[in-house]
Amino acid sequence: MPVLKRELNGWQLISEETIADEPASVSVSSIDLSTDKLPARISVPNDVDVLEALEPLRERLGEIHQIVLTFPAFTDGRAYSQAFLLRQRFGFTGDIRASGNVLRDQALFMARSGFSSLEFEKAPEGFVSSLAAYSAYYQRGADGTLPVWTDRHSDALGSKRRAA
Amino acid sequence: MYRYDEFDGLIVRERIADFRSQIDRRLSGELSEDEFKPLRLMNGLYLQLHAYMLRVAIPYGTLSSKQLHKLAHVARTYDKGYGHLTTRQNIQFNWPALTDVAAILDDLAEVEMHAIQTSGNCIRNVTSDQYAGAARDEIEDPRVWCEVIRQWSTFHPEFSFLPRKFKIAVTAAKEDRAAIAVHDIGLRLIEREGLVGFQVLVGGGMGRTPYLGQEVRDFLPKEELLAYLEAILRVYNQFGRRDNKYKARIKILVNEIGVDTFRQKVEREYEDGDRETVNLPTEEVERIRAYFASPDFEALNDQSSELSNALATNTQFAAWVRNNTVAHKMPGYVIANISLKAPGEAPGDITDTQMEVAADLASHYSFDEIRVTHEQNLCLPHVKKDDLFAVWQVLHEAGLAADNIGLVSDIIACPGLDYCALANTRSIPIAQQIAQRFSDPRRAAAIGELKIKISGCINACGHHHVGHVGILGVDKKGEEFYQILLGGSAANDASLGSITGRALSSDETVDAIERLLEFYLAERQSDEPFLSFYRRVGAAPLKEVIYASVEA
Numbered sequence: 001m002p003v004l005k006r007e008l009n010g011w012q013l014i015s016e017e018t019i020a021d022e023p024a025s026v027s028v029s030s031i032d033l034s035t036d037k038l039p040a041r042i043s044v045p046n047d048v049d050v051l052e053a054l055e056p057l058r059e060r061l062g063e064i065h066q067i068v069l070t071f072p073a074f075t076d077g078r079a080y081s082q083a084f085l086l087r088q089r090f091g092f093t094g095d096i097r098a099s100g101n102v103l104r105d106q107a108l109f110m111a112r113s114g115f116s117s118l119e120f121e122k123a124p125e126g127f128v129s130s131l132a133a134y135s136a137y138y139q140r141g142a143d144g145t146l147p148v149w150t151d152r153h154s155d156a157l158g159s160k161r162r163a164a
Numbered sequence: 165m166y167r168y169d170e171f172d173g174l175i176v177r178e179r180i181a182d183f184r185s186q187i188d189r190r191l192s193g194e195l196s197e198d199e200f201k202p203l204r205l206m207n208g209l210y211l212q213l214h215a216y217m218l219r220v221a222i223p224y225g226t227l228s229s230k231q232l233h234k235l236a237h238v239a240r241t242y243d244k245g246y247g248h249l250t251t252r253q254n255i256q257f258n259w260p261a262l263t264d265v266a267a268i269l270d271d272l273a274e275v276e277m278h279a280i281q282t283s284g285n286c287i288r289n290v291t292s293d294q295y296a297g298a299a300r301d302e303i304e305d306p307r308v309w310c311e312v313i314r315q316w317s318t319f320h321p322e323f324s325f326l327p328r329k330f331k332i333a334v335t336a337a338k339e340d341r342a343a344i345a346v347h348d349i350g351l352r353l354i355e356r357e358g359l360v361g362f363q364v365l366v367g368g369g370m371g372r373t374p375y376l377g378q379e380v381r382d383f384l385p386k387e388e389l390l391a392y393l394e395a396i397l398r399v400y401n402q403f404g405r406r407d408n409k410y411k412a413r414i415k416i417l418v419n420e421i422g423v424d425t426f427r428q429k430v431e432r433e434y435e436d437g438d439r440e441t442v443n444l445p446t447e448e449v450e451r452i453r454a455y456f457a458s459p460d461f462e463a464l465n466d467q468s469s470e471l472s473n474a475l476a477t478n479t480q481f482a483a484w485v486r487n488n489t490v491a492h493k494m495p496g497y498v499i500a501n502i503s504l505k506a507p508g509e510a511p512g513d514i515t516d517t518q519m520e521v522a523a524d525l526a527s528h529y530s531f532d533e534i535r536v537t538h539e540q541n542l543c544l545p546h547v548k549k550d551d552l553f554a555v556w557q558v559l560h561e562a563g564l565a566a567d568n569i570g571l572v573s574d575i576i577a578c579p580g581l582d583y584c585a586l587a588n589t590r591s592i593p594i595a596q597q598i599a600q601r602f603s604d605p606r607r608a609a610a611i612g613e614l615k616i617k618i619s620g621c622i623n624a625c626g627h628h629h630v631g632h633v634g635i636l637g638v639d640k641k642g643e644e645f646y647q648i649l650l651g652g653s654a655a656n657d658a659s660l661g662s663i664t665g666r667a668l669s670s671d672e673t674v675d676a677i678e679r680l681l682e683f684y685l686a687e688r689q690s691d692e693p694f695l696s697f698y699r700r701v702g703a704a705p706l707k708e709v710i711y712a713s714v715e716a
Contacts, residue, residue, distance in 0.1 A: 049402065049403075074199075074202070074325070075202055075285065075325055076325065076406055077285075077322075077323075077324065077325025077326060077401060078401060078402055078406075080321065080322045080323075080324075080325065080401065081322055081398050081401045081402050082402075084322050084398075085398075088437075088438050089436065103199065105186060105199075105203055106325070108321075109319075109321045109322075109324055109325070110321075111321075112321035113321045113322050129185075130182075133178060133181070133182045134175065134178045134179075134182075134319070135174065135178065136171045136174050136175050136178075137175075137319070138175070138315040138316055138318050138319070138320075139316060139320055139321065139442075140438075140441045140442070141321055142321075148171040148175075148315075149444060149445065149447075149448040151171065152169070152171070152448065152451065153445065153447045153448060153451075
């Protein structure tokens with residue numbers, strides 16, 4: 001399945017070879033903490049409390065390259081909160097992959113919740129335009145997007161918060 | 165009232181372009197109906213029994229005359245010349261063509277309106293006190309916080325695919341006119357030791373499993389509102405049930421895990437959360453607050469000789485003033501309600517012509533403001549007593565002078581089987597029959613304050629659980645029957661009504677309500693209101709009256 005990944009120059013389709021080279025993901029519940037090396041890819045089912053499940057890994061999250069979160073149906077939005085928590089509460093800076101029922105009309109919600117790669121079924125053209133459909137947001141996103149009030153108040157406080 | 169700046173306008177225009185693309189992909193077959201459904205619902209577009217229905221957001225029920233004129237234009241151009249006001253202070257158009265929807269949204273955007281999040285499993289249009297900014301009993305204008313919530317909840321990336329819909333109401337008055345106890349989150353602005361903050365209720369709601377909201381926070385400093393709402397929503401989004409649509413509202417979560425466990429989860433999330441970047445800075449709250457500054461009221465004498473003269477000479481006007489007006493915070497002004505419950509009419513329906521009349525009145529006599537109430541009426545919030553007779557004359561001419569606010573014929577009713585694909589029975593004809601049965605104003609005045617609320621199915625859009633008298637339509641082998649509930653209230657003394665017994669036919673229902681109210685008139689103590697009467701005598705004697713002379 002094709003994957004769009006957020007790169008420095010925007011969302012890019014990654015090559016089939018890269019995808020083929022990705023190691024299999026290991027479910028968070030079956031990780032052996034006593035080993036020296038954590039798996040590079042882990043998956044977190046969407047009914048798992050990420051705060052509880054990842055707490056034992058908190059100090060070693062830097063070893064994990066990618067965390068896969070799932071949308072069993074696009075209407076099931078639990079993974080949005082999981083992604084926010086991974087970015088904000090754990091400061092996870094690796095890749096967060098959206099898998100499952102990933103559709104273009106939800107892609108921007110995913111990106112703003114902290115997902116940095118999207119695995120999907122259909123052609124990517126629509127995804128790219130939907131990801132760019134809005135140029136202002138009312139909330140701070142987990143992807144670093146700023147709320148409109150930072151533009152409304154370009155005073156000292158605004159820039160302080162912008163830098164935060 | 166709030167006015168869009170360049171950013172608000174930009175977001176709404178980009179939303180229309182986005183939705184236009186979604187409609188085009190649906191029409192071309194690229195999107196299946198299953199894929200399109202949640203998208204159109206997030207934009208207020210339902211597929212009803214006969215046609216699409218578009219629900220337009222009226223944030224916290226506040227409209228300018230320009231906006232109401234535009235709604236009249238939409239009703240005339242794209243619909244059959246009328247709209248329907250809802251219990252979320254929104255307006256529904258029942259007959260738009262799918263191919264016209266994007267054009268309607270373009271027209272609405274010209275006057276800073278939209279249909280965003282009026283449906284779907286997301287945070288819905290936030291509702292408030294229709295007397296905000298005019299009421300004597302409020303601490304501050306609750307609409308400031310409603311607008312803060314509106315912006316925060318619009319396309320929230322984390323909370324747009326919740327287990328189920330999510331409704332928030334805000335009041336700042338002593339008397340709760342926003343029914344906060346039957347909302348997913350009910351917020352009441354209160355003052356404590358010189359500080360203003362929110363009492364936070366969570367888990368109220370109607371539907372098939374009604375609950376009253378429970379207190380999760382007794383006092384939240386007001387500047388912490390968004391961080392606390394995020395904490396509640398984050399707990400709900402993760403742990404709310406998704407296995408059963410009927411158990412997916414936050415009220416079920418709160419009651420399954422218990423309010424104490426729920427509170428612990430929320431408080432922990434709030435403590436650990438990213439409060440600094442979620443809460444608005446004071447500058448932004450003050451920017452929004454400035455839009456809700458009081459209009460330039462004149463310094464007036466509270467007594468108006470114009471009003472006194474008109475009251476003395478016109479008994480119809482006097483009755484309207486008695487029933488439809490409420491004291492204003494400023495001397496010489498009143499709050500004037502426009503009833504959309506004229507006996508014989510569908511509750512909450514308003515024609516394009518009536519919209520134009522009401523909009524003109526708002527611009528001439530009410531600082532350009534008009535409100536939609538959750539009881540499906542309109543309200544002119546700031547009318548000079550000197551102008552009241554002139555206002556009434558215009559309303560009278562337009563068929564908008566029904567003098568029944570808060571009385572037996574001021575009925576909340578859902579659209580029912582006349583429009584709705586979910587309904588079991590019709591609601592509107594029952595409301596019409598009851599209103600006609602009690603059309604004698606002396607009888608209605610004798611009965612006094614009475615809230616009748618009618619739903620055509622168990623989803624409770626007509627709020628039957630919180631009617632002093634609630635009526636619930638049920639289907640019995642293809643025939644319409646109605647259950648009667650007693651003792652509900654959505655006010656400060658919120659309570660859920662109890663079902664009295666087996667369902668009755670529509671004729672039997674109207675007869676039973678007449679017997680019930682005659683019994684009340686005969687047995688009440690002095691001017692005891694119906695709800696107090698019910699609470700004193702209990703359900704038993706009233707059940708007997710309801711089922712008397714009904715064939716067993």
